[in-house]
Amino acid sequence: MNPRIKCLRNQLNSLNIEGMIVSNPINIKYLTNIDAEGELLITRRENIFLTDGRYVEAVNSALTIDSEIIVWDKRGMIREDYENYFLFCEKVGFEESYVTYEKYKQIMQLYKINELVETEGIIEKQRRIKDEEEITNIKKACEITDQCFTFLKNYIKIGMTEREIAYRIEEFFIKNGAEGLAFNPIVASGTNSSMPHSIVSDKKIEEGDILLIDLGCKYKGYCSDMTRTIFVGKVDDTIKNIYDMVLGVQEQAISQMKDGANIKNITKVAEQELKINRFDLIHALGHGVGLDIHEAPVLTSKYDNLLKENMVIAIEPGVYVPKSFGIRIEDTVLITKNGCINLTNSEKNYTIIA
């Protein structure tokens, strides 16, 4: 029996929801390992993947009997087929944070469901806690990311462009066993580093630049996420002090992360430390990492929320001085009963390249 679908069914039961339409392809991949366009219907007795002619062959060949998924080709279906899926169901769940308003109206018409109810990220919440296989994949993605950073430290030279470096990151990932990028890497040099989501440009790396590199790859669908801020040629003392402060904030946060720790408190400590130094935390302190590069939980001081064993979290404090520079340090960590384990392990002392 597929344990992930079983867990979802138990949760739906406890909410008196008798079925669910899963539309988010990442959630479908999580529950079924299917990588194709379509919808997963969790009906009273069956798990049905509705797809079209282009994918039926590929999907069927990827499934085993243990998957307990029935594949239906939409092309052969008539109106009654849709109406029969959730016959006698009172409440059926849908994914309100994925389904567009237009699609919501179509679902209502097509399936003739009595009560279509919001499920408030029920699958995303389940995905926060990783199983053994997921952790293995994320570890592997993090290893390749560390190797890439080691490569970059030797590879990057004054005069190269940000774009060239970003390109080599992708090449390295693919050549070293990853499926590809988890996201477009940020390679932000000089004043470009002052923008947290800087877009890679043709700016050349210059003597004296700060160089912020945010990178991650995918391994069997699972992401890694790491940022290092390094220095070209020399480090100014003021910058060194700020770097140390950011690193201190990150290490302080990491030291508090464990099963049962409150995310709100951890974030508040980080915010206060930055505040004392007259900086604001202008983005979240961190986020879950898994099949998506950004997934639940988000680390903010807005809500009470506990860390749990086997969550995987990217922890990324940063400071940004407009038009001047930015420093961010980020690691992916695994939450355990008594602490957390760094899955990315690249050097965090001042790295100076030339």
Added chain:
Amino acid sequence: MNPRIKCLRNQLNSLNIEGMIVSNPINIKYLTNIDAEGELLITRRENIFLTDGRYVEAVNSALTIDSEIIVWDKRGMIREDYENYFLFCEKVGFEESYVTYEKYKQIMQLYKINELVETEGIIEKQRRIKDEEEITNIKKACEITDQCFTFLKNYIKIGMTEREIAYRIEEFFIKNGAEGLAFNPIVASGTNSSMPHSIVSDKKIEEGDILLIDLGCKYKGYCSDMTRTIFVGKVDDTIKNIYDMVLGVQEQAISQMKDGANIKNITKVAEQELKINRFDLIHALGHGVGLDIHEAPVLTSKYDNLLKENMVIAIEPGVYVPKSFGIRIEDTVLITKNGCINLTNSEKNYTIIA
């Protein structure tokens, strides 16, 4: 005055819609040239881009006074600010095919809008007709794509993998002035070509393979789209005949494309020609190309729909024999008053590589 926003405002006026919330980032880029997370509010008097701290600096530095866009940082906003934007507006439009059901409910609550109405792709429809600047960018993307194909004809050798070739395509694009890929290229060899959406694999190119390559790049945000099916070492006569038939269907379609021509009729002619040869057209005959690789209009025989001057269309008939092979030929063309102009111009005679 920003002509694209002016045109949108005129359309909204004629529908008695007094404002609009634009959420789709591609539509925001089209209207404002802003490339950041946020929402564009078209209010009675102003154009407001709501964003957050991460983007304010970058957005402001990209705008000029002529842009007529006011940037607001969400962090400084209170409830009344949201409620004031559409005060005294009866109907305000939203993008029902982009906005999730969850977001729709948030918008209702936050902005306190009397009547939030569906806009049925009003901006996507506007985007179908390209202006001079857009056409220049697409032409440039198509040129780079042609250059890439010329490169590939010499570069591809027996024994290389599909993945290696796909990778070189991206590298070529970036080295030759494109921003990057418009989509993940399809490099499908041998039986892999039988799947219209084949995923690049580690299969090696072999003597006797058909090799289907579907590629496109982005230049200043604008896409190109081209497919060529080439032959490794030799061409079987049966295959040659099918190739000629597909090419004939494509050239026949291109010869009919001009301002005022009915998409339904053009598609029907193509479908009938394939039918005579006992093939079905299992995907659309073509689609618009612009900031998105697939945009309006879609070329099917389902609806009456006219081509208009300055639409840019990818026209891509194909046949697919399951588990055996596929042939597709695709060009990006610009619709003119009296015909159309091929923007991709790579060789369509049998290309044989060794």
